[in-house]
Amino acid sequence: MSSADKTILSVKNVKKHFPIKEGVFQKVVGQVHAVDGVNFDIKEGETVGLVGESGCGKTTIGRCVAGLEALTEGNIYFDLPSDKIALLEDSEKQDDKKVSAEQIEEIGNSYDIGKIEGDLFNHYRRNCQMVFQDSFASLSPRQLVSDIVSRPLRVHNVCPENEVIPRTINLLEQVGLGAQHLYRFPHQFSGGQRQRISIARALALDPKLIVLDEPTSALDVSVQAQILNLLHDLQKKRGLAYLFITHNLSVIRHMADKIVVMYLGKVVEAGNTEDIFANPQHPYTKALLAASPDLQSEVTSGMAALDGAIPDPARPPQGCSFRTRCPVAQPECGWEVDDVVRRLEHKDSIFNFLKEVDQSDAFNAKFTFETEAAANQLMAAMKSDDIPDAMKKMVSKLNCDAEHVTVSFKPAKTVPLIACGNGSSARCVLVNK
Ligand SMILES: Nc1ncnc2c1ncn2[C@@H]1O[C@H](COP(=O)(O)OP(=O)(O)O)[C@@H](O)[C@H]1O
Ligand SMILES: [Mg+2]
Structure with a gap:
């Protein structure tokens, strides 16, 4: 195997849920499913782009990879x-x-960043660095550039004290700055220069992998291009791998070898950059491409731009989580009681008279209204065009008894990532159909 093929990071079924706490006693009342079962690999010297709308879990994954979240x-x-x-x-x-539990445990204790300790953990800490979007927040305002960039060298005892400053100057030169910038504070620089300082600091320990979380999103377009070119050059010179996080598709197209598209904490499509841009498979990827004005002329995805709200990650939809906004949703995408409310919540004449919803699970509910008329209106609405045909097909029970309406759906199956013909994979029931 050539070194170019060596996998340096394997993310396996990663979940990160944040507790939602309420009240004086901070009782846990739910969980935000920020990252919900994500898999991908990064090879040496490669850029993997992580894309998706705000809130889909990109930063959380980046922080997990950088060892900042358990x-x-x-x-x-x-x-x-x-x-x-x-x-x-x-x-x-x-x-x-073939594989014993002891072997798996042994692999975990030597390579799993959540389990390794001591020298192994230090080795990983040196080799994986993170650069954040907000250079103001990530660079201490009271430290001089010389201290900021040289700190990792001192903390990890990389070189004798008399070599620290020459090395720091060398790092600054690698990012287009120089000795004249050593004794200034972060606020004396422009946004682009501050991002160069962050990159110099990330390079100090000669890492193999850098997590870049929206590194250019706060910058003007022309400065953005300079920083992207710098990252490109550094990657070539040093064989760096990047996990490049952005919501900007033209940036990702410029930077990434492979793309992972996320929606609501899950990977919905993954593949080579050219394949995904030439032939997107998932309706969400198509919609993202259609919504990216500077790409529209080149990419014909045949999909209208996205509208509708992203569902609450504390109550992610069962089945395919994109179906609530998907223009081509199918019966087998999974439908549930929440979809009734999502589709009909604008109907004040129904929901203003709702007394309670008794819900045994996501697929079965009994709505109780104050008036029979409101119950009848829900019955009528369930048969109207407000409810997509695909959803109607999955209703297994719909009953009205005075003020009560009982609704049941056939339970949804989780939609898996399916291999597509072109080497990508996509989490959609329409793939290969
Ligand atoms: N520390 C936290 N506590 C609670 N919820 C969080 C925390 N960090 C992120 N989240 C939630 O997790 C989801 C994903 O957030 P994030 O990873 O920042 O998304 P992105 O970077 O794609 O915009 C969001 O719903 C966000 O509100
Ligand atoms: Mg983010």
């Missing part, structure tokens, strides 16, 4: 040798005759 579930392996990758794959296939 995972709720799943594993992140760093620098796993290929024979160990093969073992993990065998164990995923439940081929447990």
Whole structure:
């Protein structure tokens, strides 16, 4: 295997849920499913782009990869040798005759960033750095550039004290700054220059992987291009791998070898950049491309731009989570009681008279209204054009008894990521159909 093919990061079924707390006693009343079962790999020297609308979990993944968040579930392996990758794959296939639990545990203790300790953890800390969008918040305003950029060298004892400043100057030169900038404070620089300082600091320990979270989103377009070119050059010179997080598709197209598209904490499509831009498979990816004005002329996705609200990540839809906004949603995308409310909530004449909803699970509910008329209106609305045909097909029970309406849906299956002909994979029931 050539070194270019070496996987340096494996993200396996990663979940990160944040508790929602309420009241004086901070009782946990729910969980925000910020990241909900994400898988991807990054190879040495490669850029993986993570895209999706605000709130879909990009920053949370970046922070998990950089070791800044403890995972709720799943594993992140760093620098796993290929024979160990093969073992993990065998164990995923439940081929447990070949792989013992001790072997998996041993791999975890040596490579899982949530489990490694001591020197192993230090090795990972040096090799994985993060650059944030907001350089004002991430650079301490009271520290001089010399202190900011040299701090990692001192903390990790990389070189003798008399070499620290020459090395710091060298780092600044690599990002287009110089010795004349050593003894200034962050506020004395422009946004683009501050981002250069952040990059110099990230390079100090000669990492293999840098997580870049919207590194140019706060910058003017011309400055943005300079920083992207700098990142490109540094990658070529140093063989760096990037996890490049952005909501900007033209930036991702310029930077990424592979793309991972996220929606509501899940990967909905992943593949090579050219394949995804030339032939997007998931309706969400198509909609994102259609919504990106500077790409419209080149990409014909045949999909209107996105509208509608992103569902609450504390109550993510069952089945396909994009169906609530999807123009081509199918019966088997999974439909549930929340969809009734989502589709009809603008109907004041119904919901103003709603007394309570008794819901045993996502698929079964009994609505109780103050008046029979309101109940009858819900019955009528369920048969109207406000409810898409695909959803009507999944209603297994719809009854009205005076003020009560009972609605049941056939339970939804989780939609898996399906391999598409072109080497991408997409989480959509229409793939390959
Ligand atoms: N520390 C936190 N506590 C609670 N919820 C959080 C926290 N961090 C992020 N979230 C929630 O997780 C979801 C994903 O957030 P984030 O990863 O920042 O998305 P993105 O970077 O794609 O905009 C959002 O709904 C956000 O409100
Ligand atoms: Mg973010």
